[in-house]
Amino acid sequence: MLSEIAEAGLAAAKLQLREPQSELKRCKRASCTAYNFIDIIQLRPPTIAFPTLSFVSVTPVAASHLLLSRPSTSHTRTRSSNGTGYDLSNSIFSPDGRNFQVEYAVKAVENGGTSVGIRCKDGVVLALEKLVTSKLLKKDANKRIMTVDQNIGIVSSGLQPDGKHLVSRARDEASQWRSIYKAPIPTSSLANRLGQYVQMHTVTNAVRPFGISAIIGGFDSELDLPVDGQVGSGPASGSGGRTQGAKQGGPYLYMLEPSGLYWGYYGAAAGKGRQAAKAELEKLKLGAGEDDWISLEEGVKEAARIIYVAHEDSKDKEFELEMTWVSNATGPTKGRHEHVPKDLLEEAERLAQKALDGDDDEEEEKMQE
Amino acid sequence: MNHFPQSWGRPRDDVYGAYDHSHFGHGQPISHTQSPIVTGTSVLGIKYKDGVVLAADNLASYGSLARFTDVKRLRKFNVNAVVGFGGDVSDMQYLDRLLQSLRIEQEYQQPSSTLTSPPPPASEAPSAAPTTEAERQAKSQLSAKNLHTYLSKVMYKRRSDFNPLWNALLVGGLDDSGAPFLAAADLLGTTFSAPTLATGFGAHLAQPILRRHVPDEAASKELTRDKAVEIIRECMKVLFYRDARSMDNYSIAVIGRGEKEGVTLMENEKLENQSWAFAEGIKGYGTQVV
Numbered sequence: 195m196l197s198e199i200a201e202a203g204l205a206a207a208k209l210q211l212r213e214p215q216s217e218l219k220r221c222k223r224a225s226c227t228a229y230n231f232i233d234i235i236q237l238r239p240p241t242i243a244f245p246t247l248s249f250v251s252v253t254p255v256a257a258s259h260l261l262l263s264r265p266s267t268s269h270t271r272t273r274s275s276n277g278t279g280y281d282l283s284n285s286i287f288s289p290d291g292r293n294f295q296v297e298y299a300v301k302a303v304e305n306g307g308t309s310v311g312i313r314c315k316d317g318v319v320l321a322l323e324k325l326v327t328s329k330l331l332k333k334d335a336n337k338r339i340m341t342v343d344q345n346i347g348i349v350s351s352g353l354q355p356d357g358k359h360l361v362s363r364a365r366d367e368a369s370q371w372r373s374i375y376k377a378p379i380p381t382s383s384l385a386n387r388l389g390q391y392v393q394m395h396t397v398t399n400a401v402r403p404f405g406i407s408a409i410i411g412g413f414d415s416e417l418d419l420p421v422d423g424q425v426g427s428g429p430a431s432g433s434g435g436r437t438q439g440a441k442q443g444g445p446y447l448y449m450l451e452p453s454g455l456y457w458g459y460y461g462a463a464a465g466k467g468r469q470a471a472k473a474e475l476e477k478l479k480l481g482a483g484e485d486d487w488i489s490l491e492e493g494v495k496e497a498a499r500i501i502y503v504a505h506e507d508s509k510d511k512e513f514e515l516e517m518t519w520v521s522n523a524t525g526p527t528k529g530r531h532e533h534v535p536k537d538l539l540e541e542a543e544r545l546a547q548k549a550l551d552g553d554d555d556e557e558e559e560k561m562q563e
Numbered sequence: 564m565n566h567f568p569q570s571w572g573r574p575r576d577d578v579y580g581a582y583d584h585s586h587f588g589h590g591q592p593i594s595h596t597q598s599p600i601v602t603g604t605s606v607l608g609i610k611y612k613d614g615v616v617l618a619a620d621n622l623a624s625y626g627s628l629a630r631f632t633d634v635k636r637l638r639k640f641n642v643n644a645v646v647g648f649g650g651d652v653s654d655m656q657y658l659d660r661l662l663q664s665l666r667i668e669q670e671y672q673q674p675s676s677t678l679t680s681p682p683p684p685a686s687e688a689p690s691a692a693p694t695t696e697a698e699r700q701a702k703s704q705l706s707a708k709n710l711h712t713y714l715s716k717v718m719y720k721r722r723s724d725f726n727p728l729w730n731a732l733l734v735g736g737l738d739d740s741g742a743p744f745l746a747a748a749d750l751l752g753t754t755f756s757a758p759t760l761a762t763g764f765g766a767h768l769a770q771p772i773l774r775r776h777v778p779d780e781a782a783s784k785e786l787t788r789d790k791a792v793e794i795i796r797e798c799m800k801v802l803f804y805r806d807a808r809s810m811d812n813y814s815i816a817v818i819g820r821g822e823k824e825g826v827t828l829m830e831n832e833k834l835e836n837q838s839w840a841f842a843e844g845i846k847g848y849g850t851q852v853v
Contacts, residue, residue, distance in 0.1 A: 422663055
């Protein structure tokens with residue numbers, strides 16, 4: 195009798211065990227396939243022409259994320275019963291067609307320092323509010339706005355390492371482009387390729403979305419550039435296959451979001467202070483249709499001011515302004531993306547500070563009245 | 564090395580007999596440039612007290628046809644270095660693109676702010692620190708010596724793959740300490756350095772003249788910029804007289820420090836003061852007098 199009870203108990207225990215065991219197996223299988231998947235995609239040679247499956251470098255971070263999140267599959271069983279749980283895994287559509295993981299990535303962006311891009315008549319300015327987390331950080335070191343090829347800059351708000359990863363991909367794309375077309379990549383094509391790459395991180399649960407919004411600004415040369423490695427001048431007479439009088443190049447600005455969505459902008463802002471920054475950007479004269487479209491130098495000063503305005507909400511924290519610009523071939527940067535020279539940066543910061551103080555004074559006056 | 568680029572890298576026929584291709588059998592390694600097609604001839608280089616002068620003519624030959632007369636074979640890398648290319652022109656274009664991507668990647672390492680930030684206050688700057696904007700820029704970029712090391716490794720790798728880049732290169736400019744630097748690298752990965760250097764036909768005809776003016780390092784430390792350019796022009800003239808694959812349009816590059824720092828590249832020079840008048844008096848091949 196006793197042994198019967200014991201046997202029954204054992205059977206019950208086995209029955210209970212069965213679920214977790216099969217769960218474990220499933221986990222193992224899943225992680226195995228995940229490893230294979232990562233192996234496969236890492237072995238793939240970098241795609242060259244159309245980055246339809248440009249899935250070359252999945253970060254180890256993504257793999258560990260997968261392994262960590264897997265054991266919680268038991269939660270997903272509640273999914274069908276009460277309608278929640280659609281946010282536990284990337285690439286899963288909720289019943290109303292949303293990818294919650296991407297929306298959570300947007301939250302990471304909203305916590306980051308404000309970044310701003312302004313498209314001016316003769317160039318583009320990028321600016322970043324860099325919060326100083328410690329007095330032990332060296333001033334002016336730790337640059338975060340980075341160059342792609344020679345004429346494009348990328349600034350991002352959100353998770354810093356994701357930004358670096360994106361820039362590294364952008365540099366690969368730019369060099370691939372050069373190896374095929376023997377010329378620098380147009381800003382629009384770079385934005386497109388990065389858009390595809392970021393979007394690819396929303397279509398599988400083996401990776402997580404990018405925790406950044408990136409602002410991509412560049413100046414495509416308006417000159418007839420020689421082909422890379424060109425050693426002669428081609429035909430001495432005739433157009434040499436070029437369209438005579440065709441206008442080309444100009445300033446370009448794009449903003450790319452964690453979903454892979456990107457648009458061209460007159461002025462763009464991301465990060466914590468984006469609302470204030472957008473309100474300021476909307477007041478500026480931007481765009482080809484306007485007669486007094488702001489110049490690059492004005493753009494630098496406005497960008498500095500906007501970063502200062504956007505910082506008002508977190509006044510208690512120290513910050514450092516980082517700013518880069520790119521002009522046309524005859525402008526101050528000679529078509530290259532560079533950090534704004536120190537004297538101009540300091541001048542812009544002084545004016546920004548002054549504008550802020552002026553606003554404060556006005557408010558105080560009003561209060562007194 | 565002689566002036567026939569197609570025989571570079573092969574055992575000499577006059578010493579070893581005609582090359583027997585059957586040694587390879589059927590399983591040949593993949594190799595692209597097995598013989599040069601469109602070629603450039605000599606490159607000359609000379610060190611003077613404040614820098615280096617390089618020269619090469621603007622011709623790219625297709626066999627004995629002077630096919631392309633507007634080919635610039637001196638390529639500026641940065642403010643410190645210029646590369647002169649002899650040999651196959653398609654391989655030269657490949658190397659030029661390789662250097663372009665190297666330059667872009669170098670700039671990723673080197674944030675632009677260090678190039679544009681104002682000089683440190685005079686009191687803080689030690690005497691050895693760069694003082695002018697150009698010098699600061701030069702310090703932050705690859706030197707000619709770095710570039711030569713890179714190129715020679717590329718050349719040696721390719722020859723070790725039985726897939727050489729069919730070129731003879733001269734790298735001229737300034738080394739890390741700002742001193743003049745001149746060195747050669749070729750399709751075998753062979754490298755050497757001297758106060759004067761010449762590739763191809765120039766090694767036979769120009770090098771003796773260059774050495775007469777500059778026999779050793781000490782002599783090159785005495786040489787002025789103008790004198791160096793003059794010697795090079797003289798050599799280019801001799802090469803035009805004697806080299807059937809040369810042309811009278813040429814390029815000169817001067818990479819200097821001091822007052823005239825940086826790279827001066829003159830790409831459309833023309834030979835002057837050629838001496839042909841004596842030809843009037845030459846008649847027949849022996850006994851003929853009219």
